[in-house]
Structures are given as structure tokens and as C-alpha cells.
Amino acid sequence: MRIVQKYGGTSVGTIEKIKAIAEHLIKVRKEGNEVVVVVSAMGKMTDELIKKANEITNRPDRRELDMLMSTGEQQTIALLSMALKNMGHEAVSLTGSQAGIQTTGTHTKSKIKSINNERMEKHLADGKIVIVAGFQGMNEAGDITTLGRGGSDTSAVALAGALGCQCEIYTDVDGIYTCDPRVHKGAKKIDKISYEEMMEMSNLGAGVMEVRAVELGKKFGVPIYVGRSLGEKNGTYILEKEQIMEEKLITGLSINENVLMVNLQNLYNKPQKIANIFSALGKQDVNVDMISQSQSVEDMVDISFTCPATEEDLLDKAVEIIATQNPALKISKNQDLIKVSVVGVGMISHSGVAGKLFEIFGEKNIKFYQVTTSEISISFTMDKDRKAAAVEAISEAFNI
Amino acid sequence: MRIVQKYGGTSVGTIEKIKAIAEHLIKVRKEGNEVVVVVSAMGKMTDELIKKANEITNRPDRRELDMLMSTGEQQTIALLSMALKNMGHEAVSLTGSQAGIQTTGTHTKSKIKSINNERMEKHLADGKIVIVAGFQGMNEAGDITTLGRGGSDTSAVALAGALGCQCEIYTDVDGIYTCDPRVHKGAKKIDKISYEEMMEMSNLGAGVMEVRAVELGKKFGVPIYVGRSLGEKNGTYILEKEQIMEEKLITGLSINENVLMVNLQNLYNKPQKIANIFSALGKQDVNVDMISQSQSVEDMVDISFTCPATEEDLLDKAVEIIATQNPALKISKNQDLIKVSVVGVGMISHSGVAGKLFEIFGEKNIKFYQVTTSEISISFTMDKDRKAAAVEAISEAFNI
Numbered sequence: 001m002r003i004v005q006k007y008g009g010t011s012v013g014t015i016e017k018i019k020a021i022a023e024h025l026i027k028v029r030k031e032g033n034e035v036v037v038v039v040s041a042m043g044k045m046t047d048e049l050i051k052k053a054n055e056i057t058n059r060p061d062r063r064e065l066d067m068l069m070s071t072g073e074q075q076t077i078a079l080l081s082m083a084l085k086n087m088g089h090e091a092v093s094l095t096g097s098q099a100g101i102q103t104t105g106t107h108t109k110s111k112i113k114s115i116n117n118e119r120m121e122k123h124l125a126d127g128k129i130v131i132v133a134g135f136q137g138m139n140e141a142g143d144i145t146t147l148g149r150g151g152s153d154t155s156a157v158a159l160a161g162a163l164g165c166q167c168e169i170y171t172d173v174d175g176i177y178t179c180d181p182r183v184h185k186g187a188k189k190i191d192k193i194s195y196e197e198m199m200e201m202s203n204l205g206a207g208v209m210e211v212r213a214v215e216l217g218k219k220f221g222v223p224i225y226v227g228r229s230l231g232e233k234n235g236t237y238i239l240e241k242e243q244i245m246e247e248k249l250i251t252g253l254s255i256n257e258n259v260l261m262v263n264l265q266n267l268y269n270k271p272q273k274i275a276n277i278f279s280a281l282g283k284q285d286v287n288v289d290m291i292s293q294s295q296s297v298e299d300m301v302d303i304s305f306t307c308p309a310t311e312e313d314l315l316d317k318a319v320e321i322i323a324t325q326n327p328a329l330k331i332s333k334n335q336d337l338i339k340v341s342v343v344g345v346g347m348i349s350h351s352g353v354a355g356k357l358f359e360i361f362g363e364k365n366i367k368f369y370q371v372t373t374s375e376i377s378i379s380f381t382m383d384k385d386r387k388a389a390a391v392e393a394i395s396e397a398f399n400i
Numbered sequence: 401m402r403i404v405q406k407y408g409g410t411s412v413g414t415i416e417k418i419k420a421i422a423e424h425l426i427k428v429r430k431e432g433n434e435v436v437v438v439v440s441a442m443g444k445m446t447d448e449l450i451k452k453a454n455e456i457t458n459r460p461d462r463r464e465l466d467m468l469m470s471t472g473e474q475q476t477i478a479l480l481s482m483a484l485k486n487m488g489h490e491a492v493s494l495t496g497s498q499a500g501i502q503t504t505g506t507h508t509k510s511k512i513k514s515i516n517n518e519r520m521e522k523h524l525a526d527g528k529i530v531i532v533a534g535f536q537g538m539n540e541a542g543d544i545t546t547l548g549r550g551g552s553d554t555s556a557v558a559l560a561g562a563l564g565c566q567c568e569i570y571t572d573v574d575g576i577y578t579c580d581p582r583v584h585k586g587a588k589k590i591d592k593i594s595y596e597e598m599m600e601m602s603n604l605g606a607g608v609m610e611v612r613a614v615e616l617g618k619k620f621g622v623p624i625y626v627g628r629s630l631g632e633k634n635g636t637y638i639l640e641k642e643q644i645m646e647e648k649l650i651t652g653l654s655i656n657e658n659v660l661m662v663n664l665q666n667l668y669n670k671p672q673k674i675a676n677i678f679s680a681l682g683k684q685d686v687n688v689d690m691i692s693q694s695q696s697v698e699d700m701v702d703i704s705f706t707c708p709a710t711e712e713d714l715l716d717k718a719v720e721i722i723a724t725q726n727p728a729l730k731i732s733k734n735q736d737l738i739k740v741s742v743v744g745v746g747m748i749s750h751s752g753v754a755g756k757l758f759e760i761f762g763e764k765n766i767k768f769y770q771v772t773t774s775e776i777s778i779s780f781t782m783d784k785d786r787k788a789a790a791v792e793a794i795s796e797a798f799n800i
Contacts, residue, residue, distance in 0.1 A: 015455040049475070055415040056479055057486035064485065067493050068478035071471035075449070078468035079456055085464065086457035093467050098542060119542070142498060142519070 002124075002165035003028070006038040006134065006156035010172045011229040012076050013043035022083035024230050025129055029089065034124045036163060038134040038156040039080060041072025062107035066136075066146045069108075070096070073133035073152070081131050091129040094119065097144065099130075101137035101155065109148035112137060112155070112216075115162035132159060150210025157213045161220030169209065174228040175235035176201070176208055178400040179253040184391045188400065189234075190251060194241040197251045200343045200377045214238060241345055249346035249353065250398040253391065256339040259289075260309040261369060261381055262319070265330040269301045277303070277322050284318040286311050290339070290381060292370045304370060306381060309335060337369070340390050341379040342398070354378055360393045402434040402524075402565035406534065406556035410572045411629040412476050413443035422483035424630050425529055429489065434524045436563060438534040438556040439480060441472025462507035466536075466546045469508075470496070473533035473552070481531050491529040494519065497544065499530075501537035501555065509548035512537060512555070512616075515562035532559060550610020557613045561620030569609070574628040575635035576601070576608055578800040579653040584791045588800065589634075590651060594641040597651045600743045600777045614638060641745055649746035649753065650798040653791065656739040659689075660709040661769065661781055662719070665730040669701045677703070677722050684718040686711050690739070690781060692770040704770060706781060709735060737769070740790050741779040742798070754778055760793045 005025070012018050021037075029035050040046075049068050053060040060068075077093035084091035096103075100116030123130045134152025139145050147154050153169055160167035176198065179187040193201075195218035202211035208226060217224045217238060227235020267273060281288055291305045307315055319331060347353050354371075357378060361368060366389055368380040382390060394400070405425070412418050421437075429435050440446075449468050453460040460468075477493035484491035496503075500516030523530045534552025539545050547554050553569055560567035576598065579587040593601075595618035602611035608626060617624045617638060627635020667673060681688055691705045707715055719731055747753050754771075757778060761768060766789055768780040782790060794800070 015452065019456065052415065052475075052479065053482060056419065056482045059486070060482045061485040064478045064482040064493055067481070067495075068475055071474050074471050074474075075452075075468055078464045078471075079452065081467070082453060082456045082460045082464040085461040086459070093464055095467075095544075144495075 001032070002034040002036075002163060003168060004036045004038060004156050004160040004163060004165060005168045005170060006152060007040065007170050007229060008152065008172070009040040009043055009046070011170055012039050012080070015079070017229075018042075018076070018080050019083050020230060022080060022087055022089075025084065026087060026089050029129055034165075036120060036124070036130045036132060036159060037080065038132050038152055038159060039073060039076045040134050040152045041069075042076055042079075045072040045075070063143060066107045066144050069146050070133070070136045070144045073135055077131045077133045084129055084131075089129060090127055091131060092123050093131045093133075094123075095133050096136035096155070097138035099132040099159070101132075101158070103137035103139045103145045103147070105139075105145075107143075107145055110137065110139065110145035112147065112158045115158060117159075117162045120159075120163065150213060153210050153213035154216060157216045157220075157222055157224060160222045160224075161216060166223040166225065167217065168225040168227070169213075170227060170229040171208065172228065173208055173226075175226055176238075176252070178251065179391060179395065180255060183255050183387065184253070184395060186392075186395055190236050192237045192239055192244045193251055194244055194345050195238055196241065196376055197343050197345055198238045200341070200374065201252055201254050209238070250342055250344035250394075250400055251346075252343050253394055253400060254341045254343065255387060255391070256341070257384070258308045258310055259306050259337050259339045259381065260312060260315065261304055261306045261334040261337050262315070263330075263332045263334070264303045264322075265332075266328055267301050267303060267326065269299055273326070274301075274303070276325060280321045280325075281305075281307075281315070281318045284314040286314045286318055290370045290372045290379065292372075306337070306339065306370070334369075336384045337381050338384050338387055339379055339381050340387075340394070341377050342394060343377045344398075345376050347376050347378070356397060357394070360397050361390075364389055364393045366390050366393070401432070402436075402563060403428065403568060404436045404438060404556050404560040404563060404565060405568045405570060406438040406552060407440065407629060408552065408569075408571050409440040409443055409446070411570055412439050412480070415479070417629075418442075418476070418480050419483050420630060422480060422487055422489075425484065426487060426489050429529055434565075436520060436524070436530045436532060436559060437480065438532050438552055438559060439473060439476045440534050440552045441469075442476055442479075445472040445475070463543060466507045466544050469546050470533070470536040470544045473535050477531045477533045484529055484531075489529060490527055491531060492523050493531045493533075494523075495533050496536035496555070497538035499532040499559070501532075501558070503537035503539045503545045503547070505539075505545075507543075507545055510537065510539065510545035512547065512558045515558060517559075517562045520559075520563065550613060553610050553613035554616060557616045557620075557622050557624060560622045560624075561616060566623040566625065567617070568625040568627070569613075570627060570629040571608065572628065573608055573626075575626055576638075576652070578651065579791060579795065580655060583655055583787065584653075584795060586792075586795055590636050592637045592639055592644045593651055594644055594745050595638055596641065596776055597743050597745055598638045600741075600774065601652055601654055609638070650742055650744035650794075650800055651746075652743050653794055653800060654741045654743065655787060655791070656741070657784070658708045658710055659706050659737050659739045659781065660712060660715065661704055661706045661734040661737050662715070663730075663732045663734070664703045664722075665732075666728055667701050667703060667726065669699055673726070674701075674703065676725060680721045680725075681705075681707075681715070681718045684714040686714045686718055690770045690772045690779065706737070706739065706770070734769075736784045737781050738784050738787055739779055739781050740787075740794070741777055742794060743777045744798075745776050747776050747778070756797060757794070760797050761790070764789055764793045766790050766793070 081093035103110040104113040134155040181187040224238040481493035503510040504513040534555040581587040624638040
């Protein structure tokens, strides 16, 4: 069988860990598998390189930042390949460019455009373990680019797509949970989850997998396994909906604490007025998430929206502009909120989920400010101090 | 004017130094020059990377060692380019491969085969300062290779050859001296030296320039300047013999302290016997330098040879084998020696130099054990404690 395995920064954080991975890979190879390995930079190396760049300037040129950062992964592939060869197994390290990863788009957040797997196929045919630098590729101009946050996961899934095989992501958590185990002790590990559910969960702040990698997995039909490095195979498989036999109504629950809600009261209900407000937010790069609107008095509306709490600086600039344009507007911020999301493909056919949730919240006296729904998720903003109550009530009601 | 400048590891050892070089480069660019810069890895980075590899194995695979080491220069080019761009000047960093440096031969000591300067020419035409990673290139298989000791000097001179311009090597010494200033206080800086003389001096242990770089300079007629970083232009020019107007009889004097002499007494004077001895040394990779032979009694000879003192381990293994094959042989080692070499193109036409040296040594009672000569140099092995006397006598006699 052919496998792409990916090891993150923590998993390759020390020379000892790299040696342990080498031993494990030889075992997997000897079981008759063709192995391609994608690795990240060791430990905190990427952060250290960015720190060096910031000693030059706090706005380093992005092309040069890519040139700099890409050396992190290049060092890991060389060391892992050395370890394998030293243990007597043929191996070859390849930079993103050497592995045929062609990219497009902006430096520091480029996208994979195509993969020319000729060289990898040749090395695999020679019996070698192929080690590829994650997070990087080369664009049409012949410049090194990096793929941004979670880029090594994206590299691994894309390579698995190009090589027609499954992808195993090894990390420091042992799988995908119904809910963050730090928040809810009763959280259960999910054996199988669909791409769609995983994408919702990623978008909603469940940090294990970057959403782009899951999207690519869905696009190319790559089965993705997420689990702990070198452990038993008791992690989570991300698959097509159709491959998941026992479909549960609700797969998981995610909590996002990086939330800030803004209330705008006494706004004239004119489309242009409202458009101007969101245009001001967009110009400051504020990522507006949930929006709700309610009529207050005739011709006037109240609008609430949320954005990441980490974008408060940007938000404040935008709010200043909005206040100037709308002198009568009453503006307030609420920082003591969380966003609770319930995810499950079962929801598409069971419209009862929303009803059941409203019922639970009523019983437990949990107040919520906003609701948004997608085909397979429902999200609520609520007070931070109601988190435990909400998580417990939802977990109990849907058996997650 | 077009210039290739090269800055070594010490010159780019800190972020502050990189910023200072960036400022200097902008000045040179604004004077109307087209600038290509070759840089080494920062400070001791290459050593640190090798140390990491040695934590995996003490015999790291050479292809992977190249993959690892080449990241050092890649980091420097990125940081220097960031600094330039941050100061408002257009710049572009290029890995060896991106700069079109094609290599051949063994990993960790490959050679430059050719340079495709298309991309560099394009960037220069756009007014950019072009920053190239020294010490590295890409071979026909598409693998990263490094050029071995002094490789960045070699990169710089080769690029100057391909771009048809002069090459300036900036280092932590302010030029080439007639003799090591730490050994002889009266040592003088040389303004101009021929490629041939510089090659002899490099071979004889004057460590400023690697001999391969000088050879390339001679081959492509690249004028090379060697001096201190960012200082005044009062270093040394390495040029064609014909470009050096006032030719001196003797250009310089070099002392090599890494010398060990072995005496073999009572050896049968049969070619096969003698060949076996040097073959045993060759098999242990002992670099035999000076060899002298003298008839002792009929059919018997004495042979002395020198090798680097740092190769004593290898030598001892070879001597053991030689002793087993030649039980009657009397073998002794002498470690208290130095090799003194006198270099100068003037020597070709002035056979009197050797005579004069013998005369001086006689006067000053300086005993020497071996003599070897090339067209432009004469070398002697002598006792370590006669170093000061010999250096003074030679400097006085030849006014160096």
C-alpha cells in the first residue's frame, strides 16, 4: 500500500524524536508499504526565523520571508533522511520544489496549483522512502513560496491526492474529539467524521486540522487519518459521508472563545447606510462572523455582529469611522461571550435539532444573543459563564 | 561598473552587520554600479548544522549534509535582501540553483560546471541588487551540492567570470601579507600579487584565499580584490602577472606549522619496496608532501617525508603496516618542525634565489632537513625553534 505520512513540528522537535520516526518509518516500509513523509520545521524553528526577520524590520518582505522560513523544513528533511540512511534504509529528501509542488498566489500564503510527481514516483520505484519538505513549493517565477498556517497538512493531503493514496497526519493530539477535552471532560474521540463536518469544526475553531487541508482531501477523495505520533491507530478518520456507516445526528461540539460582539443601536434602516458600515469593517480587515438584525422602532434597526477578539485593534479603527459617519448611533462592545457550535451531517435531514437546542437552553436558562445555521451546523453566541452548563446540556441531550 | 562582492561568515555574523552591509551596498549601487553580492552562512552556523548532523550519526550521508548545510547561506541571502528592501532599495535573493550555478562531482566538495546567468542579468537590468547564496549549486540530478572549503570565494569568482566583471572578497583580514603578521611583525601588506604567486601561497598554507578560487580567477581573467569589510580599498589585488608593473623577486613568505616528518632508515633500494611504502601511505589517505632520499650504504637508502601533523592517526596506521612489511627498517618521527616557503614569480628568471637562501641559512646557522622547489617557490623543513631567525633573515635579505 502507498501512504503519505505527515509529522508536525512537535513530533520532529528533537534529534531523538527524528530518530524514533526514522525507526518507525522503516517498520512501515518493511511491512511492504511505499512511504512518502512530509515534515514540518523542528519545534519552534519557524518562530525563531520570523524573530530574526523582525530584528531587521517589523514588516519583512514576504518573498524573502518565504526564502528564510523554507529553510526550517529543509533542515528537517535532511536530518530525517540522514537518520534513515544511517539505519541502512534508502531514502531521499526533497524540497517542495524538488518534489514538484507548484504554487500560485501571494507569498507567505500561497496555494498549491499542481504537483508533478515524476521524481517522487521514480524514487518510490527504487524502493526509497521519500521525504518532502512541507509548507513550501515553487511558483511560476521560480521563487520559493510557503503555504501559510497549517501548510504542512495541506502539502501532505495534496501529495496523497497526486500519488493516489491515503494521508496520515501525526500530531500531538490523539484524534478529533466531539468537543475540546479541556472544556468538557466527557468529550469522546470520534472514530470517523466526514470532510464536511470536519470543515465546519475547523472553521468553528476546533484547531486540529486546517480547513484547507480538509477541503483538498474532499476534492481529491483522500482518506485522512489524524492521530498521535507513533501510537496505535486509534485516532480519527476523515472520510466521505458515504463511507461513514453509522451516522450520528450530531458529531461534535466546538467552543470558540475568540469572540467579540458589537451592538449598533438606532441605525437608519437604509441599505446604503448598512452597506457602508460593513464596508468600513472590510477596509480594516475585520473578519465579521455572525450578523443579526432586529427592527427596533419604525425605520430604525439594531444590528449585532461578532468578530475575533484578537482583531479588536482593527475593529476599534473601523468603529471610529462608523461613529463619525453616524453621529446618532449607539455603539457597544461585549467581550464576555463565547460561540458554541453544534456540528453533524445528520442535521441536514433532521430539522428537529434546532428545536431541541432551543428547548434545552430554555430549560437550563441559557440565554443566547445570536443564532446562525448552515446545512450541518448551528452556532450560538452566549455568555462566557454559561459555557459549562451549555456544554453539559448539549452533550447529554445528543449523547456526544 | 559591474561588481561581484563577497562577504564571509564573520562579516555577516550578526543582524547589525547585515544591516551595515546593506547600507554599504546601497551606497555602491548609487554610485552607478551593478551589484551582485555573494554571502556565506552567518557566523558559526555551518558548524552548528554539522553538529546537528553529527548528533544523528558521525558519518552523515553527504547528499543530505549538502541539503542541510545549504540552508545556512539561504538564510543570509533572505535576511540581507529584507534589509535592503526595508531601506527602500530593490533587491532579490537567489539560491545557488536560482542563480544558475550548475555543479558536478561529489557531494560536499562539488565543482562549478557552468553558470547560466540569464536570471541574474534580468534582475540587474531591472536595477536590483542581486544576492546569491555562496558555497552551493545544483547538479544535473537536480540535487543541491556544496563546494567544500572556501566554497563561497569560489562561487564569487565564478560568478564574476560569468558576469564579466571583477570580484571583491571582503573578509576579516585587510589583505594578503608577505608573511603572517602574527609570526613576523615586519610583514608587509602586498598591493598586487599574481594569480600564480597567490596559488603557491594558498597551497603553502597562507589561509586568506582558497586556491580553487584563485585558479578560477586566473582561468577567467577575473581581477580579485581581497580586503576588510566596508573598509577603505587598501587591500590586495590578485591579477595577471602582466598587470603587475613592479615585479619583485620575492613576493611572500609562508610558514606551515602543521608538519610532521618521518625518517625511514635502512631501506633496500628497490623501486618496488619504496613504491609499497608510499602505496601503504596512500591507502590510509596520508597526504605526503615533501620527500627526500639519500644513499646511506651500498644498496640501502634513507627516506624522509612530511605530512600534515593533523594526519598523525592515519600515519601511525600506515607506519604499522610498513614496519610489518620491512622488519629491518628504523622508523622515527619528528614533530618539532616547520615548513618555510618563499614565493615569487621573479624566481623563474632568477636562479640565484636558492643560492642566496642557502647562503643566509649558513650564515645564521639555520639547519634544514629537506628542500623542494617549484617554478616560483622554494620550501625548506627546519626546526620549529629557528622560525623567528629564518623569517627575519629571509625578510631582510629579500626586503619583504
